[in-house]
Amino acid sequence: MGSPQVRGGYDLDFGHVNPIRHGPLCALTPRLRRTDSGSRGRYGACARPFSEDLPWNIWITATAATTPDRRPPIGPDREGGGGTEGRDVCKMFMNFRRIRKCQFIQLMTTCLALSVVMVCWEQLDHHVVSHMRSYSYRYLINSYNFLNQSFAVSHEVAQGLNNHSYLIDHERKCAGADVLLLLFVKSSPENVERRQAIRSTWGNETWIRRELGVEVRMVFALGVHPDPRERAAVQWDVLREDGRYGDMVQQDFVDSFHNLTAKLLLQLGWAHAHCGHARFLMSADDDVFVHMPNLVRYLQGVARAGVRDFWVGRVHRGAPPVRRKDSKYYMPYDMYPWASYPDYTAGAGYVVSGDVAEKLYQASAILNSTLYIDDVFMGICAEVAGVSPQEHIYFSGEGKTPYHPCIYAEMMTSHGHVADIHHLWAVATDPAVREARSGLTGRLYCTVVKALLLCKPYHFNTYPCKAAFS
Structure with missing residues (x-):
């Protein structure tokens, strides 16, 4: 701290004073230095305590300033009040304001963060929280015994839920053939061009028989057109198409996303009734490409190994139900209140062995089929039947392959x-x-x-x- 000044043209210098030379009092007494322009000398307080240049009251003030309980002298910057004390008060006030300002910023930041969480909670719950819950359940608990009790119904009730009649059927499609693969393609009545493209490429039974030397039976599974005003005209076109190719199976349910489980049950029921001897069953969407040569070679190897309980595709493990009402995959709590689905394969394309197809059919005959997401319902059937899916890295699910x-x-x-x-x-x-x-x-x-x-x-x-x- 600099040398505090006093009135009268002198300032106090608390420099070193030799107590032996000047006495013990001098050790406690500051030296005074003349501050006016007329004097440049340095005077020790004890050497000239009563000098004519130094009034006695200033000497006393200077001496008192060295006592242990001394207070800071009055500064010229604060007339009539302690300058240092005033500065300390100002600093305390400024620090208080700074602390209040920081607390206000923290409060506003917290409120903003909470507001963002509240606004985006549905998205956060869907993408983060629900996945944490479902994965925790899947990998820590991994018990779906509740499905038997929650979805089990009598055979009569299950049959009533899926009481649909055939509009197009081909009972002899698989008769008399050693079928390696029964291939169902899920299609809609209006998707004529997609079906035609499949018939001329990967679903061409004649090409497969000639080039690959195996029997594959392809069947398009579909319902009726969802628009009642167009249904009759579209149905007439479907009948003409089937009359030409003979490869379609149709029931009278409305062909829509919420009836995909009905379409799954159509496939399982038709395979059970008319093609139970097929070694494998495949289900695929009509916008999926199947590399038939690779698939046939793969299934031939599986058949030679005598593998049973075979179910392969893109596996979803620990998938959470979607609770957002604007999603087409929305699953209400009253239909499925649990945190995680059982393991299942993406419905875009998967293969099961003949014994698994039969187990799935038997399980579906005693389960509530009102759950309209078909691949999830298939996972429930498989859980009840004691079958688990296997991952195959080259089954893309909903993914699209790079071109190379x-x-x-x-x-x-x-x-x-x-x-x-x-x-x-x-x-x-x-x-x-x-x-x-x-x-x-x-x-x-x-x-x-x-x-x-x-x-x-x-x-x-x-x-x-x-x-x-x-």
């Missing part, structure tokens, strides 16, 4: 193909595709390419990254 020969050599299914299905079929089944990954160099090249295509950050709508190294 190194991908075509391994792919099983890819979702979202309508306009490009003919082109994809031509390039994917080209014999040169398998040659692209032949040899050590070809395998290394394809590993690098697949890693670049499948391992992109935040790019999930395709095969998983681990497929690059399979």
Whole structure:
């Protein structure tokens, strides 16, 4: 702290004073320095305590300033009040204001954060909280015994819930044939062009028999047109189409998203009644591409191994019910109040063995089928039947494959193909595709390419990254 000043043209200098030379009192007495322009000398307070230049009252004031309980002298900046005390009060006041300001900012930040959470809670609950709950249940508890009690109904009630009549049926479709694969394609009455594209590409039974040497039976499963005003005209077109190709099975339920479970039961019931000897059953959407040569080779290997309880596809494990009412996958609490669905495969494309198809049919005959999400209902049937799905990295589920020969050599299914299905079929089944990954160099090249295509950050709508190294 600088030298405090006193009136009369002197300031106090609390420098060192030798107590031996000047006496003990001098050790407690500050030296005074003349501050007017007329004197430049330095006077010790004890050396000249009663100088004519130093009034006695100033000397006393200077001496008193050195006592242990001294208070800061009056400063020239605060007339009539302690300057240091005033500054301390100001500092305290400013610190108080600063603290209040920081607390206000913290309060406003907290309120803003809470407001954002309240506004976005539905999205946060859907994307974060519900997944945490469902995964915790799936991987910590993993018990779905409640499904038997909650969904079980009598056979008569289950039959009444699914009491639909056939409008188109082909009972002899599988008769007399050693069917490797019964292939159901879920279609809508108005999707004529999609069905025609499938018939001329991956669903062509004649091509499969000639080129692959196996029997595959393809059946389009559909209901009736949802618009009553157009239903009669569309139904007439459907009947003419089936008269030409003979590959459609239709029941009288309205063909809509909320009747997908009815379409699943149509497939299971028809397979049980008319094609129970097929070794495998596949269900796929009409905008899915199936690499039939790869799939047939794969299923032939599974059949030779004698595998049972076979269910393969893109597996959803620990998936939470969607509680947002604006989503088409919305699941109300009164229909499914639990935190997690049982494991299931994406409905876009999956394969089960013949014994699993029969188990699913038997389970569906005693369960409440009002749950309208078909792949979830199938997961419930499988849980009741004691069957678990297996992941296959090249079943895309709802994902779409990148276009590259190194991908075509391994792919099983890819979702979202309508306009490009003919082109994809031509390039994917080209014999040169398998040659692209032949040899050590070809395998290394394809590993690098697949890693670049499948391992992109935040790019999930395709095969998983681990497929690059399979």
